[in-house]
Amino acid sequence: MVKVLETGNHLVALAARSARVEVVSAYPITPQTQVIEKIADLATSGEMDVEYIPVESEHSACAALIAASITGARAFSATSAHGLAYMHEMLHYAAGLRVPPVMVNVNRAIGPGWNIWCDHQDSISQRDTGWMQVYVSSHQEVVDTLIQAYRITEDPSVSLPLMLNMDAFVLSHTYMGVEVPEVEEVDRFLPPYKPIWKLDTRIPATHGSVVYPDDFSETRQSMHEGQQNAKGVIRKVASDYRDVFGRWHGDLVDEYMVEDADHLIIAMGSIAAEARVAVDELRNAGYRAGLLRVRFLRPFPVEEIRKACLGCKDLLVIDRDCSYGIGGVLFNETKAAIYGHVDMPAWGIIVGLGGRDVTFKLIARSAMDAWDRKLPEESWRDSHVTDAHKVTREMLERFKREVS
Amino acid sequence: MNSEKNIVGFITSLSKPKRGSSGKTGEWRVFRPVKDEERCNQCLLCWVYCPEACIEKDGIEIGYEYCKGCGVCAQECPREAITMVKEEKW
Numbered sequence: 262m263v264k265v266l267e268t269g270n271h272l273v274a275l276a277a278r279s280a281r282v283e284v285v286s287a288y289p290i291t292p293q294t295q296v297i298e299k300i301a302d303l304a305t306s307g308e309m310d311v312e313y314i315p316v317e318s319e320h321s322a323c324a325a326l327i328a329a330s331i332t333g334a335r336a337f338s339a340t341s342a343h344g345l346a347y348m349h350e351m352l353h354y355a356a357g358l359r360v361p362p363v364m365v366n367v368n369r370a371i372g373p374g375w376n377i378w379c380d381h382q383d384s385i386s387q388r389d390t391g392w393m394q395v396y397v398s399s400h401q402e403v404v405d406t407l408i409q410a411y412r413i414t415e416d417p418s419v420s421l422p423l424m425l426n427m428d429a430f431v432l433s434h435t436y437m438g439v440e441v442p443e444v445e446e447v448d449r450f451l452p453p454y455k456p457i458w459k460l461d462t463r464i465p466a467t468h469g470s471v472v473y474p475d476d477f478s479e480t481r482q483s484m485h486e487g488q489q490n491a492k493g494v495i496r497k498v499a500s501d502y503r504d505v506f507g508r509w510h511g512d513l514v515d516e517y518m519v520e521d522a523d524h525l526i527i528a529m530g531s532i533a534a535e536a537r538v539a540v541d542e543l544r545n546a547g548y549r550a551g552l553l554r555v556r557f558l559r560p561f562p563v564e565e566i567r568k569a570c571l572g573c574k575d576l577l578v579i580d581r582d583c584s585y586g587i588g589g590v591l592f593n594e595t596k597a598a599i600y601g602h603v604d605m606p607a608w609g610i611i612v613g614l615g616g617r618d619v620t621f622k623l624i625a626r627s628a629m630d631a632w633d634r635k636l637p638e639e640s641w642r643d644s645h646v647t648d649a650h651k652v653t654r655e656m657l658e659r660f661k662r663e664v665s
Numbered sequence: 666m667n668s669e670k671n672i673v674g675f676i677t678s679l680s681k682p683k684r685g686s687s688g689k690t691g692e693w694r695v696f697r698p699v700k701d702e703e704r705c706n707q708c709l710l711c712w713v714y715c716p717e718a719c720i721e722k723d724g725i726e727i728g729y730e731y732c733k734g735c736g737v738c739a740q741e742c743p744r745e746a747i748t749m750v751k752e753e754k755w
Contacts, residue, residue, distance in 0.1 A: 357677075357678065358677065358678075359675070359677045417675070418675075420675065457675065458677075458679060465681070465682070466679050466680065466681050467679070467680055467681070467682070468677065468678055468679055468680075469678050470678065470680050471687070472678045472680075479673045479676045480676050480677055480678055482673050482676075483673050483674065483675055483676040483677065486672060486673065486674070487675075
């Protein structure tokens with residue numbers, strides 16, 4: 262174990278080395294660039310034994326990632342925002358072929374308007390591709406989750422790819438002192454990848470040719486079962502990791518003061534770290550608050566959410582995304598999970614889009630307003646009209662004058 | 666959903682080559698490859714190149730049940746022993 266002072270992005274590269282990643286295919290994009298710069302450095306200096314494939318686009322990056330994976334190699338990539346969107350077709354392909362690569366997505370807003378800062382719209386938009394999705398909230402968790410990730414994806418009962426989501430700049434570009442396990446230490450936790458099937462001339466088979474209506478649905482049900490199986494694997498892997506390395510960041514969820522809580526906050530990513538401070542503030546103000554940090558959006562921790570909500574009076578869900586036309590995705594999926602099991606009022610707030618700062622004060626204030634019944638069911642809690650918005654308003658005024 | 670009989674287990678789109686799994690594709694053919702027995706020296710390049718694997722190695726017989734008439738064999742034959750002939754003229 263070495264203690265290093267590094268950026269979240271560089272830590273991703275170091276963790277990939279510790280996990281004995283064999284093939285990396287990637288294309289640079291802000292704010293992910295430092296990840297693959299560092300991997301290229303490590304590969305060039307001989308510190309990391311890896312086949313590094315610089316490709317011409319993210320679509321190709323994901324295609325090469327899949328190709329590496331079906332030869333039986335441990336494959337890794339990293340991207341962000343529009344890069345992830347460009348991979349969309351290949352994301353379905355990776356999950357459909359049941360290969361187990363891991364990819365870091367540095368969460369960044371999707372344009373227009375052009376914006377390199379953090380929100381979860383990029384990964385939320387890839388929710389239904391069949392990839393597992395985990396959201397982390399600290400630098401140490403980035404490292405530990407990446408190492409755990411291959412144990413999860415490569416489990417034969419899962420055999421699905423995983424997207425590790427970390428918030429742009431909040432985690433990607435800030436420096437923190439973090440413990441990175443050495444390769445030999447990780448060997449005791451993470452065995453070499455043994456695929457169910459790989460490209461092999463001795464056992465010739467092909468993947469992805471035509472599948473007729475009579476055979477198709479089962480391939481999809483199998484992916485859903487893989488995700489469901491992953492729940493148990495994720496819990497086991499997190500607990501094994503704690504036994505070997507002594508660190509715990511939660512499994513499908515991470516709980517903070519949930520046990521005796523009357524009021525529950527549910528959030529993901531770095532906002533959830535901020536919400537932890539908000540819980541302390543709320544407790545000081547006389548609210549028995551607790552925090553359920555959702556780590557895995559897929560598979561979704563339905564059972565954990567039901568259990569945490571049981572016995573609580575009300576709920577505040579924080580989204581850093583929006584499914585236009587219905588609202589926050591975490592809010593709506595939480596409601597779907599508890600429907601018919603726990604009957605409680607719930608509030609949803611959408612905050613922090615495009616890198617807007619979300620403070621524990623804003624979270625605590627929103628929680629108090631919600632639980633004091635002063636908030637509408639859903640609200641864009643940090644919205645305000647600025648000078649930059651005036652151009653749009655001028656155009657609207659001009660339009661109104663012309664049509665009247 | 667989670668009852669034992671409803672679980673399908675690990676199923677993917679993995680498949681193995683199988684004769685005629687897409688039907689008799691020879692019916693799609695517009696041009697038919699016709700071999701000139703006198704010019705052919707049995708070099709087997711057509712057998713190597715045929716993307717549908719419908720040329721038999723023994724005797725270099727073209728399988729017209731599955732040959733789609735793509736013409737790759739005629740193009741590759743170094744002795745111009747294969748000619749593409751329009752089906753209706755055959």
